[in-house]
Amino acid sequence: MTNLEKYDQLFLRAFRVKPEDLPTLKYRGIPLWDSLGHMDLMGDLEETFQISLSTVDVLDFSSYEKGKEVLAKYGVEL
Secondary structure (H helix, E strand, C coil): CCHHHHHHHHHHHHHCCCHHHHHHCECCCCCCCCHHHHHHHHHHHHHHHCCCCCHHHHHHCCEHHHHHHHHHCCCCCC
């Protein structure tokens, strides 16, 4: 499984959305992506990609697309 597939699966599992919804997915844009859902996602990302996100990056992780930019800072190629 590629890193992009892993990334997508985390969103699909956490927020129960369809793959076609991912590109427009934003924090607080759906009920499940609230503050608790956000922190669960951050923990899953850290575990899956074996990284430790800074507080600034956790706060900056505001959408599916922005998340790709954040992970790139940690050397995660999607």
